Amino acid sequence: MKVEMKVDYYPGDPGEFVRVDESKCTGCGECAKFCTRNVWVQDGKIFRPKNLKACVECGACWNVCEFDAVIFEEPKGGTGVRFEYG
Amino acid sequence: MTEVEYDVIIVGAGCAGPAAAKKAAELGLKTLLLEKSRTPGEKNVSGTCLNMAALVDPDLHYLMKGPVEREITEMHSYMITPERTTMFRETPSEGLILLSIRRDHFDAWHTEEARKAGAEVRLATTVVDIIEENDAIKGVITDKGEKLRAKVIIDAAGVNSIVGRKAGLIPKRKGTDMILYVTVNVHLGEKLVTERFGNSIYYFLAPQTQYKTWPWAFPKKDVVTFGTGGYLDDNLFKDGINSVNDYMQNLLDLPVIKEKIKGGKIASWGLHLEFDEALERRTRDGLILTGEAGGFVIPFLGEGMVEAFLTGIYAAQTAAKAIEANDVSAAFLEEHFMEYYTGNVFLQSFRYVADFNKKSILSMPDEEIAAMMQNVCIGGGFISNAIHYNWMKGADEDDMSLVQEAKDFYEFIQPYRQVGSESVEIYKKMRAEK
Structure with missing residues (x-):
């Protein structure tokens, strides 16, 4: 059986709840390395959460960023990822 | 004001x-x-x-x-090394171990x-x-x-x-206190879940299926949830593992699991962090x-x-x-x-067992842990591992204080091990009140 990332989302705009602080990002790429959903993409010298739509709000990027360049907030109420079965 | x-x-x-x-x-x-x-x-x-x-x-x-999905009465732990697969089946003489929800x-x-x-x-x-x-x-x-x-x-x-x-x-938090893990829910239908998994939970210790954690399978009513991952540090991805999904793929490909999920379908996937x-x-x-x-x-x-x-x-x-x-x-x-x-x-028992297990699992390669677990003969699972860690170490190093510590620990966790008739009576009463 092939692992398939079957993920559900609530309808509605979650907002830009993950952002990069451009002044702090060193381009080390740890955020992208630990992101299972490939949200973080290199853009010149820094990384940006370009695929935020795919985010499942695990918070790995925020935790591994040693430079405080990942801004990890919350999606708007009733939006974002929706897990079945918990 | x-x-x-x-x-x-x-x-x-x-x-x-x-x-x-x-x-x-x-x-x-x-x-x-x-x-x-x-x-x-x-x-x-x-x-x-x-x-x-x-x-x-x-x-x-x-x-x-x-709302309860399944009443769990057994636990299976699989220790898988290249040489052999050992399975512990742990069941209380009476009572329920867990409620799957x-x-x-x-x-x-x-x-x-x-x-x-x-x-x-x-x-x-x-x-x-x-x-x-x-x-x-x-x-x-x-x-x-x-x-x-x-x-x-x-x-x-x-x-x-x-x-x-x-x-x-x-x-x-990064490093050996934070775990990143992935879950998949495999839909099999109630009949097949009961036939193949029964009312048991499963733990697996096998190479390349985890990084210092215990992959698990918990059956619900019509799906089985699998989970695995590892500590969020620089060793999480190595030796061909580029994502926690690779650990999950290796887990689902273990012959013992492959057989059990045949004909099933992935119903959902999840990703979580846990701080321990x-x-x-x-x-x-x-x-x-x-x-x-x-x-x-x-x-x-x-x-x-x-x-x-x-x-x-x-x-x-x-x-x-x-x-x-x-x-x-x-x-x-x-x-x-x-x-x-x-x-x-x-709560204190949980902490003790966890501390012992963490010490043992962080200090040894997977193969050694699996081998040690295979040598455990007085029962299975985490608690035995926790006890045996100091016990074996004490015996190896001729340090009786470690053996005594393990013995004291064994006494200490007795309340944690006791899931007797009392729990069943309370459970029946609560379900009737429901």
Whole structure:
């Protein structure tokens, strides 16, 4: 059986709840390395959460960023990822 | 002077939140429970089985009335090395080990219980910030811009809680205290789940299926949930592993699992972080951190929900005391909160077992751990590993103090092992009342 990332989302705009602080990002790429959903993409010298739509709000990027360049907030109420079965 | 709108505001309706809200309402406090999802249990929650040994605590009996997927009576642990596969089958002489639940159903039920007890519940409401005045936490701000004030804020918003982070209590965490793990739910239908998995949970220790954790399979009614991953450090990805999904793929490809999920379909996939050490501080003036937000979780034993329920309840009791004493200082909250916490023998047992296991698993390569487990002959699973770690080490090094420590530990955890007829009687009574 092939692992398939079957993920559900609530309808509605979650907002830009993950952002990069451009002044702090060193381009080390740890955020992208630990992101299972490939949200973080290199853009010149820094990384940006370009695929935020795919985010499942695990918070790995925020935790591994040693430079405080990942801004990890919350999606708007009733939006974002929706897990079945918990 | 600012008017206080609530006695207690609880952020997050997972395990700790509804438990805290229900208790706070029962104690007569004006209580508000906030939850960001539309249905509680649909966000990044962790935990799928309730531990019966802990549920015999009178504070938790009512949880047995919740929606249960499967009554678990067995545990299988597979130790897989290149040479051989060893399987332990552990079953209590009587009673249930665990109750398997679906969190989207269970948390929603639990939240409804809190509402029935008198708590106000607001769903689809995200807390985005805290209100801080003179170094004290006075309230929270929601995504709708509302400023909600309370005498005590109880943070029950999980491992990445914005409340705990904004309050400076939850730091960034990388390394061997934080676990990143992936879950998949394989749909087989009730008949096949029963035939192939029965009422048992499964743990697997096999190379390339995890990084210093224990992959697991927990059957629900018509799906089986698999989980695996590893510590969030630089060794998580190596030797051809580029993502936690690779660990999961290797797990599902183990012959022993492959056979069992044949014909099934992946119904859903999830990704979670879990922190397995206590936080340095869990309180500030006007704020208590509970459940995973407070570091009250032990992924090593797959334990987190019970710690969350209990710390939620203890936080509510602490808040009631603090409000009565007109003292919501961090010192007062910490003292009373931890008094409840350290007084609970089950929680202390969990911590002990986890500490031993973590020491052993971090100090040895997978093959050695698996081999050691294969040599265990007085029972299976985590507890035996915890005991044997010091026991074997003591025997190897001719250090009797280590053996004695293991023996003392074995005595200490006896309450944790006892899941006897009492639990079944309580369970039957609670189900009848339901």
